[in-house]
Amino acid sequence: MSGIRDRVAIIGVGCTKFGEIWEKDQEDLLVEAAYEALDDAGMTPEDVDAVWVSNFFNFTGQSGGTAIEPLALFGKPATRVENFCASGMDAFRNACFAVASGVYDVVLVCGVEKILDQGARGLPQESYHPVFQGASAPGMFALAASRAFHEWGWTKEDLARVAVKNHKNGAAHPKAHFRRPITLEDALSAPMIAWPLGRYDCCAVSDGAAALVITRPEIAKDTRHKDDYVLVKANALAVYSIQPFYVGSYDWLGFPATRAAARMAYEEAGIRDPRKEISLAEVHDCFTSTELFNIGDLGLVEDPKDAPKFVADGLADVEGEVAINPSGGLKCFGHPIGATGCRMLYEVTKQLQGRADGYQVRDPRYGLAHNLGGPGAVASVTILARRD
Amino acid sequence: MKAGILSYGAYIPFYRISRAEMGKAWGIPSLPGERAVANRDEDSLTMAIEAGLEALVGIDPASVDAVFFCSTTPPYAEKQCASIAALALDLRPEVYTADFTGTTRAATVALRAALDAVESGSARRVLVIAGDSRPGEPQTTWEQLLGDAGAAVLVDAEAPARVSGWASMVSEVVGPWRRPQDRYVRSFEPKLETEYGYVRATAQACRAVLEKCGLEPSQFFRAALYSPDLRSVADVARQAGLDRSQLQDPLLMTVGNAGAAHALLVLAAALDQAQEGQRLLLANYGDGADALVLELEGPLPRPQGRRSVAQYLASKRDLPGYGAFAAMRNLADRPEPRVHSSPVTYWRDVAVELRWHGARCLACGVVQYPIPRVCRECNARDNFQEVKLSRRGTVFTYTLDHLYANEYLDTPIPRAVIDLEGGGRVFLEVTDCDPQEVRWGMTLETTFRRLHEGAEFHNYYWRARPVRE
Numbered sequence: 001m002s003g004i005r006d007r008v009a010i011i012g013v014g015c016t017k018f019g020e021i022w023e024k025d026q027e028d029l030l031v032e033a034a035y036e037a038l039d040d041a042g043m044t045p046e047d048v049d050a051v052w053v054s055n056f057f058n059f060t061g062q063s064g065g066t067a068i069e070p071l072a073l074f075g076k077p078a079t080r081v082e083n084f085c086a087s088g089m090d091a092f093r094n095a096c097f098a099v100a101s102g103v104y105d106v107v108l109v110c111g112v113e114k115i116l117d118q119g120a121r122g123l124p125q126e127s128y129h130p131v132f133q134g135a136s137a138p139g140m141f142a143l144a145a146s147r148a149f150h151e152w153g154w155t156k157e158d159l160a161r162v163a164v165k166n167h168k169n170g171a172a173h174p175k176a177h178f179r180r181p182i183t184l185e186d187a188l189s190a191p192m193i194a195w196p197l198g199r200y201d202c203c204a205v206s207d208g209a210a211a212l213v214i215t216r217p218e219i220a221k222d223t224r225h226k227d228d229y230v231l232v233k234a235n236a237l238a239v240y241s242i243q244p245f246y247v248g249s250y251d252w253l254g255f256p257a258t259r260a261a262a263r264m265a266y267e268e269a270g271i272r273d274p275r276k277e278i279s280l281a282e283v284h285d286c287f288t289s290t291e292l293f294n295i296g297d298l299g300l301v302e303d304p305k306d307a308p309k310f311v312a313d314g315l316a317d318v319e320g321e322v323a324i325n326p327s328g329g330l331k332c333f334g335h336p337i338g339a340t341g342c343r344m345l346y347e348v349t350k351q352l353q354g355r356a357d358g359y360q361v362r363d364p365r366y367g368l369a370h371n372l373g374g375p376g377a378v379a380s381v382t383i384l385a386r387r388d
Numbered sequence: 389m390k391a392g393i394l395s396y397g398a399y400i401p402f403y404r405i406s407r408a409e410m411g412k413a414w415g416i417p418s419l420p421g422e423r424a425v426a427n428r429d430e431d432s433l434t435m436a437i438e439a440g441l442e443a444l445v446g447i448d449p450a451s452v453d454a455v456f457f458c459s460t461t462p463p464y465a466e467k468q469c470a471s472i473a474a475l476a477l478d479l480r481p482e483v484y485t486a487d488f489t490g491t492t493r494a495a496t497v498a499l500r501a502a503l504d505a506v507e508s509g510s511a512r513r514v515l516v517i518a519g520d521s522r523p524g525e526p527q528t529t530w531e532q533l534l535g536d537a538g539a540a541v542l543v544d545a546e547a548p549a550r551v552s553g554w555a556s557m558v559s560e561v562v563g564p565w566r567r568p569q570d571r572y573v574r575s576f577e578p579k580l581e582t583e584y585g586y587v588r589a590t591a592q593a594c595r596a597v598l599e600k601c602g603l604e605p606s607q608f609f610r611a612a613l614y615s616p617d618l619r620s621v622a623d624v625a626r627q628a629g630l631d632r633s634q635l636q637d638p639l640l641m642t643v644g645n646a647g648a649a650h651a652l653l654v655l656a657a658a659l660d661q662a663q664e665g666q667r668l669l670l671a672n673y674g675d676g677a678d679a680l681v682l683e684l685e686g687p688l689p690r691p692q693g694r695r696s697v698a699q700y701l702a703s704k705r706d707l708p709g710y711g712a713f714a715a716m717r718n719l720a721d722r723p724e725p726r727v728h729s730s731p732v733t734y735w736r737d738v739a740v741e742l743r744w745h746g747a748r749c750l751a752c753g754v755v756q757y758p759i760p761r762v763c764r765e766c767n768a769r770d771n772f773q774e775v776k777l778s779r780r781g782t783v784f785t786y787t788l789d790h791l792y793a794n795e796y797l798d799t800p801i802p803r804a805v806i807d808l809e810g811g812g813r814v815f816l817e818v819t820d821c822d823p824q825e826v827r828w829g830m831t832l833e834t835t836f837r838r839l840h841e842g843a844e845f846h847n848y849y850w851r852a853r854p855v856r857e
Binding site: 145245 | 730741757764765784788790791812828842843847
């Protein structure tokens with residue numbers, strides 16, 4: 001296996017403002033994000049050889065036409081990718097293969113979701129079987145949080161600290177959904193959504209789109225970002241049971257998909273001590289408890305049950321050891337499902353280039369993006385670094 | 389006649405409401421006592437099945453040849469319910485199924501058919517299950533009087549509680565009745581319906597069966613009588629020559645009139661107390677009356693784990709008020725949540741959905757649910773033995789989910805990952821409880837419920853509840 005390391009370069013990124021965007025549809029959002037990325041790359045739509053577009057809900061879009069139609073790129077190859085909430089980073093993964101193989105030179109990766117078109121009461125619940133119905137998204141992740149409360153003694157305060165940190169970061173980011181810092185008290189007194197997860201433990205339900213232009217490094221050398229394009233150091237995807245409720249051996253303490261993807265990605269990138277080598281991580285904090293699990297699953301703490309201490313000690317702050325979600329994360333930046341994976345890569349890319357929209361992490365070396373989908377079932381980990 | 393009752397079971401829903409609360413809500417007089425209230429995920433069929441499960445405690449379901457479902461409120465106007473019960477009770481595929489509906493007397497109509505079947509030799513063992521949830525019009529005492537319950541008897545060709553005599557009496561009195569377009573039970577003239585309908589026919593049937601058997605009223609341990617209201621059962625007893633002390637508590641102050649399930653429920657309470665050598669009288673009414681004599685010629689099996697009527701009466705929670713009752717009955721006519729479903733998928737998976745079957749991997753031994761093709765633990769392919777899962781387990785993890793079908797619920801729904809006794813991990817909604825009671829390690833048991841109306845059919849499945857003891 002030759003892997004993807006150093007074979008793909010990100011040369012342009014774009015992202016809309018995330019939020020409840022009632023007056024725009026997915027076409028507006030996708031066009032804005034795609035053109036921002038193309039402008040950033042100094043390219044035009046005609047330069048694009050192929051498109052990968054990610055979205056989850058079928059009311060947002062279906063088929064490659066989700067991107068081709070709004071961009072009027074008729075005749076170009078395009079594929080829609082769906083892999084739960086990890087759809088965005090999986091679209092990126094597939095696009096990387098296309099570029100690395102040499103089949104295409106320049107590929108546009110984009111993700112979009114227009115959740116608010118179905119109302120603002122959480123994610124529309126999907127069920128595919130008469131009786132084997134999952135829970136709501138908070139309900140699914142609460143099953144893991146609940147177990148950590150029981151087994152590891154995690155507390156509501158542990159969760160609240162994650163929300164406070166991410167709100168602080170998001171408040172500084174002009175494109176974030178929520179721009180208001182909160183207090184521990186705010187988080188602790190919020191109404192319950194799915195015990196133990198209260199309203200401030202749940203990420204925003206947002207509309208938005210994000211896009212990236214990728215190519216091979218030898219081509220990147222002749223583009224606008226020739227001096228600061230960002231290299232893909234690793235990209236890994238792992239899929240575990242999408243019905244973990246029925247897996248008797250599952251301990252519900254973290255997500256094995258993340259652990260598997262992280263292991264593969266670290267190996268590919270040559271990272272031995274992630275806590276020392278990773279400067280910042282945009283992780284999938286769909287819920288505050290999930291961020292704590294991610295810290296453990298990504299190996300940023302020795303014992304995963306100590307993740308709350310990592311946050312409480314400020315080690316996850318922008319100035320901390322590993323800045324976790326300097327954008328505000330899903331919690332505060334927002335989570336338009338199909339867009340999130342691309343939005344994470346947008347953020348990490350700009351951080352590595354020293355042009356973050358919000359808080360800038362100082363002298364970052366490696367940046368990590370972690371996208372998680374389903375009931376912790378699908379995990380994608382990407383590691384990026386600026387060119388030498 | 390050697391045929392009779394081999395086993396029996398009762399079911400009374402967990403929730404009760406005091407009639408005083410109901411009267412107070414409408415500003416009308418209240419009847420005394422309380423009534424049983426089916427939860428919003430229960431109907432006549434689920435309650436009948438719960439009673440059927442009780443009747444089969446300690447008995448191999450494969451030994452049952454036929455199952456008869458009895459109700460005045462079957463959940464389907466067209467579609468049999470006994471066939472659903474046959475699967476939920478995990479009976480053999482060759483089992484004979486029939487529904488008996490349209491009258492509160494349905495359970496003894498079915499019992500007679502069951503006895504005739506075993507007498508004729510067409511079946512050896514027949515399970516009669518009854519459940520009812522009659523709709524009483526709001527702002528009337530009907531609403532207070534009626535109660536929800538289930539009851540079941542297992543009829544066998546040779547049984548310790550032998551049916552030694554039977555008499556029936558036709559009685560064509562219009563009332564009570566309900567046409568397809570009537571939402572609530574109708575009544576024209578209670579005096580006619582009670583005095584010349586119920587009391588006269590039931591007492592006549594009782595006297596007739598005594599005469600047939602050459603028995604005196606004093607020779608009975610108890611009389612289990614259908615009781616449409618709080619008072620008139622005493623008139624039947626008097627006209628039949630029975631002493632009040634022989635009258636089995638008609639459960640009107642605790643359960644209410646349970647329609648087609650009522651007579652068998654009162655009988656179950658009598659059987660709970662009766663001893664070998666004693667004699668019982670059972671009488672049922674609805675457009676005529678049936679009366680029969682039961683001779684307890686042998687000891688009735690009292691298997692561990694089968695709940696008595698007294699246990700069901702004691703295991704209860706009072707609804708906080710009429711609003712909670714109105715919500716359970718959906719008196720506000722709120723539309724059912726739109727849930728995706730498909731009769732095709734439902735049909736394909738009935739073994740895991742209704743029979744509660746899982747599979748044991750023959751390579752690694754791990755019991756799994758739903759039944760996979762490839763073992764989730766050891767990856768062995770198609771190497772499973774289908775097994776019946778336990779109805780009991782402990783909570784591994786849980787949440788209290790306020791979000792359901794894109795609605796925010798003030799009262800959350802507990803959902804629990806449960807490790808079943810004997811293997812298998814399942815994920816069920818927890819019903820019949822205060823959500824705040826749910827804890828890791830708590831013992832739960834499955835209960836058969838109506839989940840939702842996706843694709844506009846009744847999607848039945850199992851939920852979990854705290855063990856009712």
